[in-house]
Amino acid sequence: SPLLYSRGANGTGFVFTNANGLNFTQMNHTLPNITIFATGGTIAGSDSSSTATTGYTSGAVGVRALIDAVPSMLDIANVAGVQTANVGSEDITSDILISLSKQINKLVCDDSTMAGAVVTHGTDTLEETAFFLDATVNCGKPVIIVGAMRPSTAISADGPFNLLESVTVAASTKAKNRGAMIVMNDRIASAYYTTKTNANTMDTFKAMEMGFLGEMISNTPFFFYPPVQPTGKKDFDISNVKEIPRVDILFSYEDMHNDTLYNAVESGAKGIVIAGAGAGGVTTSFNYAMEDVINRLGIPIIQSMRTVNGEVPLSDVESNSATHIASGYLNPQKSRILLGLLLAKSSNITEIASTFALNTNA
Numbered sequence: 001s002p003l004l005y006s007r008g009a010n011g012t013g014f015v016f017t018n019a020n021g022l023n024f025t026q027m028n029h030t031l032p033n034i035t036i037f038a039t040g041g042t043i044a045g046s047d048s049s050s051t052a053t054t055g056y057t058s059g060a061v062g063v064r065a066l067i068d069a070v071p072s073m074l075d076i077a078n079v080a081g082v083q084t085a086n087v088g089s090e091d092i093t094s095d096i097l098i099s100l101s102k103q104i105n106k107l108v109c110d111d112s113t114m115a116g117a118v119v120t121h122g123t124d125t126l127e128e129t130a131f132f133l134d135a136t137v138n139c140g141k142p143v144i145i146v147g148a149m150r151p152s153t154a155i156s157a158d159g160p161f162n163l164l165e166s167v168t169v170a171a172s173t174k175a176k177n178r179g180a181m182i183v184m185n186d187r188i189a190s191a192y193y194t195t196k197t198n199a200n201t202m203d204t205f206k207a208m209e210m211g212f213l214g215e216m217i218s219n220t221p222f223f224f225y226p227p228v229q230p231t232g233k234k235d236f237d238i239s240n241v242k243e244i245p246r247v248d249i250l251f252s253y254e255d256m257h258n259d260t261l262y263n264a265v266e267s268g269a270k271g272i273v274i275a276g277a278g279a280g281g282v283t284t285s286f287n288y289a290m291e292d293v294i295n296r297l298g299i300p301i302i303q304s305m306r307t308v309n310g311e312v313p314l315s316d317v318e319s320n321s322a323t324h325i326a327s328g329y330l331n332p333q334k335s336r337i338l339l340g341l342l343l344a345k346s347s348n349i350t351e352i353a354s355t356f357a358l359n360t361n362a
C-alpha cells in the first residue's frame with residue numbers, strides 16, 4: 001500500500017493517514033487539498049556535481065524530500081504525498097500506469113475533500129503517462145503531470161518551481177474540466193497533444209501546432225481559453241482492467257524490412273503502431289506485409305508519423321479505414337497508449353478504427 005504523508009499549512013509536522021483516505025485534521029481548512037503521486041525521474045534525481053545534467057541518478061529522492069524542498073506550496077494547498085514508484089521514466093510500465101490511475105481515481109476523484117492531483121515523473125516518457133491519465137481519470141478534477149530537466153542537486157534545478165506551479169494549477173478552480181495537463185517551464189500544456197521536443201533543454205514540452213493552454217506568471221495560472229477537451233479524446237473506465245495488451249512501435253525508414261513486423265507479431269504483440277515516414281509512409285513491400293498481418297491475424301496496425309508535427313490522414317493509408325488505421329494527429333507513443341487501452345476492452349478492429357478516426361480530418 002502507498003506511503004502517505006501530509007502536513008499542515010502551519011508546518012505542524014506530518015499527520016498520519018490511512019489507506020482509505022487522508023486525515024486532514026491539522027490542516028488549514030481554508031486551503032484546497034492536493035495529493036502528489038511521485039514516480040521518480042530527474043525531478044527526484046541526484047548527483048554529486050551541481051552542474052551535471054546528464055549521468056545522474058534518476059528517482060533518488062522520495063516524495064517527502066520533494067515536498068520539503070518547496071515549503072511555499074503549503075501557502076497554496078494542504079499537500080499529501082504518495083510514493084507510487086521511484087524509477088527513471090524509461091522503466092514506467094503499463095502495470096504502474098494502471099495502478100497510478102486507480103490510485104488517483106480512488107484517492108482524488110472518489111474523495112470529495114480532494115481538489116486535484118499532481119504526478120511527478122521522469123520527462124522521457126512523461127507524455128505517455130500524461131496521455132494515459134488524461135484518458136482514464138475523468139472526474140473533472142485537475143490532474144497535473146510534472147517533471148524536471150535538471151536533477152534536484154543542480155544549480156537552478158527546475159523541479160521545485162515546476163512542482164510549486166503544478167500544485168498551484170491543481171488547486172485552481174480554473175483548471176477544472178480541462179483533462180490532464182503538463183505544467184513545466186512556466187507553461188500549462190495539454191496532456192493529449194504535448195510531446196518532448198528536445199532531449200536536453202528545459203523548454204522541451206510543446207505541442208507545436210496546438211500551442212499551450214496557458215502560462216504561469218508569478219505562480220498564478222492564466223488560461224488562454226475556457227475549459228475545453230481535445231477533439232478526438234475518448235474517456236476510458238479502467239476500474240476492471242488488470243492488464244494492457246502489448247503494443248509495439250516500428251520505425252519506418254528506407255529499406256525497412258518486413259520481418260520487423262513479423263518478428264513483433266510472433267513475439268506476442270497484439271497491436272502495432274508504425275512511426276511512418278511523412279504521413280504514415282512505409283515501403284511498398286511493407287504495405288503488403290501489413291495487409292497480410294491485418295487480414296490473416298486480425299492484428300490492428302496504426303499508421304502514425306515519425307515527424308514531430310502533422311497528421312496522418314485516412315486518405316494517406318490507402319484501402320479502407322477498417323483495415324488501415326491512421327493515427328491522425330497522435331504521434332506513435334500516444335497512439336500506442338490509445339491502442340493499448342482500446343485492446344484492453346476489445347480487439348474489434350472497426351471499433352478501434354472509429355476511435356482513431358476521431359483524430360483525423362476524415
Ligand SMILES: NC(=O)C[C@H](N)C(=O)O
Pocket residue numbers: 040041042043058087088089090121122123124125147148149150
Ligand atoms: N529529465 C528526465 O526526467 C529524464 C530521465 N531520464 C527520466 O525520464 O526519468
